[in-house]
Amino acid sequence: MKLFQCSNCNHTVVFENNTCISCGYFLGYSSYYNQMVALNPNLQEWNLKELDGVDYKYCANNLLGTCNWLVKKEQLGEFCLACSLNRTIPDLSDDQNFEHWRKIEYAKHRLVYQLLRLRLPVVSKTEDQQSGLSFDFLSQEDLDHASKGVKTGHANGVITILISEADDVIREQIKQQMEERYRTLLGHFRHEVGHYFWDRLIRDDFQQLQNFRNVFGNETFSYADALSNYYSNGPQLNWQTTYISKYASSHAWEDWAETWSHYLHLMDALETAYNFGLQINPKLTGENKLGMNATFDPYLEKDFKVILDTGIPLLFAMNSMNRSMGESDPYPFVISESVKNKLEFIHKLLWYNKI
Ligand SMILES: [Zn+2]
Ligand SMILES: [Zn+2]
Ligand SMILES: [Zn+2]
Helix, strand or coil, rough: CCCCCCCCCCEEECCCCCCCCCCEEEEEEEECCCEEEEEECCCCCEEEECCCCCEEECHHHHHHHCCCEEEEECCCCCCCHHHHHHCCCCCCCCHHHHHHHHHHHHHHHHHHHHHHCCCCCCECCCCCCCCEEEEEECCCHHHHHHHCCCCEEEEECEEEEEEHHCCCHHHHHHHCCCCCCCCCCCCCCHHHHHHHHHHHHHHHHHHHHHHHHHCCCCCCCCCHHHHHHHHHHHCCCCHHHCCCHHHHHHHHHHHHHHHHHHHHHHHHHHHHHHHHEECCCCCCCCCCCCEECCCCCCCCCCCHHHHHHHHHHHHHHHHHHHHHCCCCCCCCCCCCCCHHHHHHHHHHHHHHHHH
């Protein structure tokens, strides 16, 4: 994630900040210009010369404290691009629902930020019913009224997230029960949107589908049978050599979504490192591959070897820093040669789509 500055006083601010604690100006994020701008707190609409001299206002969800994105004053609709993707949100009169939804919005805005940086199409289903994207954030009451078996997942451009996933205790319990190494809200978003972009970038493109099968295997095997086999018999033997996670070994679609989410982890970590000017020079003798210098914006880097050679030492250093704090590894995975090929496939696919 980019590191932002208040355009009024240059104070360092982060993506979610609504107000600059140094000068008291409001802060608004322009997703189009990828810029945070300071806003006069005495006004409700702003003519922003830093952007394009057009009048802007806050997204309607700013009133709820869950969004700091800007929308053009003359735009139809009250919501920003990220918030316009919401099809269902929980009943916010319930305080706990609100708290869960707030955390979900936090993760979702980071997801949308990254999709835009990857120059992927982000279009709401209200604009494109056929191939747009939307989110259903469901509470327990919603589930009680819905048909049985609704769970976090993706179907035809609709991503469903159970808001109980925003409850740290519940999420940690599921993580333990499922023997997972990693479970976060942002991770859920990254995984599920991977399924969506498989449909958009691969499903209907004959050549890409062949390329996909060469790397990830045949996705035409029964998905239902594959998952039921996974849940009754566990992951494939020696899954570590071929897959990034146990779950990725269940079916080619899940392998894709898992690997996609790791590609997004890697790119975000590298963008943050780049914005901090991180450099790693390990105190080791002899040749080592643990040094790195984050001198490039990963979203503009075409060579995947550069991404990987910088990203792997970064992830190792991140884990080591966390251990210094008595925390567990933020990236508890080993990227095998086979997984590197899969990540590279995604990187090249996204570059191919940019041209
Ligand atoms: Zn300021
Ligand atoms: Zn918004
Ligand atoms: Zn999945």
